[in-house]
Amino acid sequence: METMTTATKTGSRLSSPLANVSSHSPLMIVGGGVIGLSIAFECAKRGIKVTVVEKGICGGQATGAAAGMLAPYSEIGEDPDDFFTLCQQSLKLYPDWQQEVRTVSGQDFEYSESGSLHLAFHEADELALESRLEWQKDWHVQAEIVRGEALFRLEPHLTKAAVAAVYYPDEHHLYAPDYVKALQTACQKLGVNLVQEAGEVRFKAIEQDGVLLVTEQKGMFSTDQCVLSSGAWTSFFEGDVHVRLPVVPIRGQICAYQQGQEKIKHIIFSSQGYVLAKGNGTIVCGASEDIAGFDTSTTEKGIDRLVKWSRHLFPFLKEKDPFHRWAGLRPATQDGYPLLGRLRHMPSVIVASGHYRNGILLSPVTAKVIADVVEGRQPNVKIDMFDPHRFQ
Ligand SMILES: Cc1cc2nc3c(=O)[nH]c(=O)nc-3n(C[C@H](O)[C@H](O)[C@H](O)COP(=O)(O)OP(=O)(O)OC[C@H]3O[C@@H](n4cnc5c(N)ncnc54)[C@H](O)[C@@H]3O)c2cc1C
Structure with missing residues (x-):
């Protein structure tokens, strides 16, 4: 999707000439916290060309502040539901996942x-x-x-x-600031294009088969699919995607x-x-x-x-x-569960946000679920409960 002359123009607050598209990437991820970088790592492992575009520094927000606990059994005291299953699945993925991140990055993050x-x-x-x-x-x-x-x-x-x-x-637990650094290095080693200090990223135009993104500092990007993993700032995109994302x-x-x-x-x-x-x-x-x-x-x-x-x-x-x-x-989010999945009315946009107290724990399972969604596959955990349309 190189040009977007027939694109639906969104009410973006940013404006920049359409001719200035810096690059095209099959997959773009907005937000370089643990969620965005984990998805980038998993997608890159699957051979997908990925660009991550981050307003500031990767891991500079919630992720860098986290205590790094992988503790669903202590955190969830109520009866189990699909959220408990998601957390448990992620905990089970951790031993292999963290090993992989360590091996690819060559960096340690005190997994204890x-x-x-x-x-x-x-x-x-x-x-x-x-x-x-x-x-x-x-x-x-x-x-x-x-x-x-x-x-x-x-x-x-x-x-x-x-x-x-x-x-x-x-x-178990890990040291979150080092974990996110290792994810960043692992992504780079797999060829992920990391664009940091881009300033605010906004949708300029959205089509059924692609998105045009404009950044304050790093120009414009076009992509076939865009994942929104912008953490606590995700609701700022509500106006662009015409769906409530109450994070x-x-x-x-x-x-x-x-x-x-x-x-x-x-x-x-x-x-x-x-x-x-x-x-x-x-x-x-x-x-x-x-x-x-x-x-x-x-x-x-x-x-x-x-x-x-x-x-x-x-x-x-x-x-x-x-x-x-x-x-x-x-x-x-209002119900405490993440938003995970593709927007039905804008299939080029996928949401992966709202991980609240458990984003570090949920990073491997989110990465695998969203990589499946990107590839058009059915994830092997139930995600209906995390439908990004559920607050509409
Ligand atoms: C004190 C504290 C302790 C915690 N302890 C734990 C714990 O022990 N275990 C656990 O599992 N979880 C814990 N958490 C929760 C965990 O930190 C979060 O769930 C997780 O970091 C969320 O990751 P994220 O990638 O969605 O968000 P973030 O890390 O906030 O990343 C979102 C990124 O998107 C970027 N961004 C936003 N808007 C835009 C835009 N328009 N354009 C470009 N980029 C944008 C931001 O700059 C940011 O870097 C804790 C959180 C806190 C605050």
């Missing part, structure tokens, strides 16, 4: 098979954990309840106020301590937050969920709550202050 402990402080909490375990057994989740001495053997510095925990050996930014504030003598071995979950130790010698403690528009600053109140709670979980942290605090914008 730590396991996790989901804590209970009262008998009533224990009952809730037991009923969670009941349904998770039907889904072949490896889990057991540990109490008293057994719990403190697993996590010696944990507060003695904890009465029990569910131990999930299959929940809103939910700020997550998070902080880190320098690790000392005392080691934390697992991801520790509680109703008020989580604590985990990274391979780089830090202890990460997260995270708030607040609405602050597109503001990525931290607040005293947000961080103080995390500090109080992390010191409650690990009393040795009373001796320390966080040396680093940051925040990122989780892309959240």
Whole structure:
């Protein structure tokens, strides 16, 4: 699709002469976070020529801020649905996927098979954990309840106020800023064209068989298919694609301590937050969920709550202050589920956004599902529930 003289002109706020098309790519991905880069990596492996166009720096938004936990069993306490299956499928893909990213990129990102402990402080909490375990057994989740001495053997510095925990050996974590760097390198090694610092990217024109994109800084691009993986900014494209894409930014504030003598071995979950130790010698403690528009600053109140709670979980942290605090914008939809699939009225546009709290976890499965959609294949996981038209 070189020229777009018959194209449907969208109400784009940007304008640039049509003659200035910089290049044509069979597949273009808008957004270089973990979702866009994972899709690019998978598509490139399948032999598709891909261009990723990123407003700023790849991984510079939600992805770079993430704690990097791969923890669907701790995160999803309710009955299972297709979202649980999607998360579980992604967790199962991780061992091979991360190996592949490491091999192709030649870079490490502290993939740690730590396991996790989901804590209970009262008998009533224990009952809730037991009923969670009941349904998770039907889904072949490896889990057991540990109490008293057994719990403190697993996590010696944990507060003695904890009465029990569910131990999930299959929940792991990685260092998200390095993961996204490795994905970036892996993409480049497979020939993906990464266009960073492009400024705002907008649709200039959309046809049944292609899209014309205009960028603030890097000219115009044409493509046969375009994937929107623009995270918390996805709703800005609603006017262009004529469908509601209600993705809103939910700020997550998070902080880190320098690790000392005392080691934390697992991801520790509680109703008020989580604590985990990274391979780089830090202890990460997260995270708030607040609405602050597109503001990525931290607040005293947000961080103080995390500090109080992390010191409650690990009393040795009373001796320390966080040396680093940051925040990122989780892309959240109204129902909390991602938007995954092709737009029926504009088949050249595919949406992959709204991964909210689980974008790092969901990166391999999203990559495979969207690569299947790009190739016109039926994905081997159910995605009806994630239909991007469902808010219409
Ligand atoms: C504090 C915190 C902790 C988290 N912890 C975890 C965790 O432990 N495990 C987990 O699985 N998930 C976690 N998450 C969630 C996870 O970070 C997100 O779900 C994931 O990063 C979303 O990835 P994304 O690629 O969709 O979005 P982003 O990483 O935000 O990437 C979207 C990209 O699109 C670009 N963009 C936007 N608009 C345009 C445009 N018009 N043109 C061009 N580019 C554009 C942006 O610049 C951005 O780089 C956490 C999030 C936060 C904030």
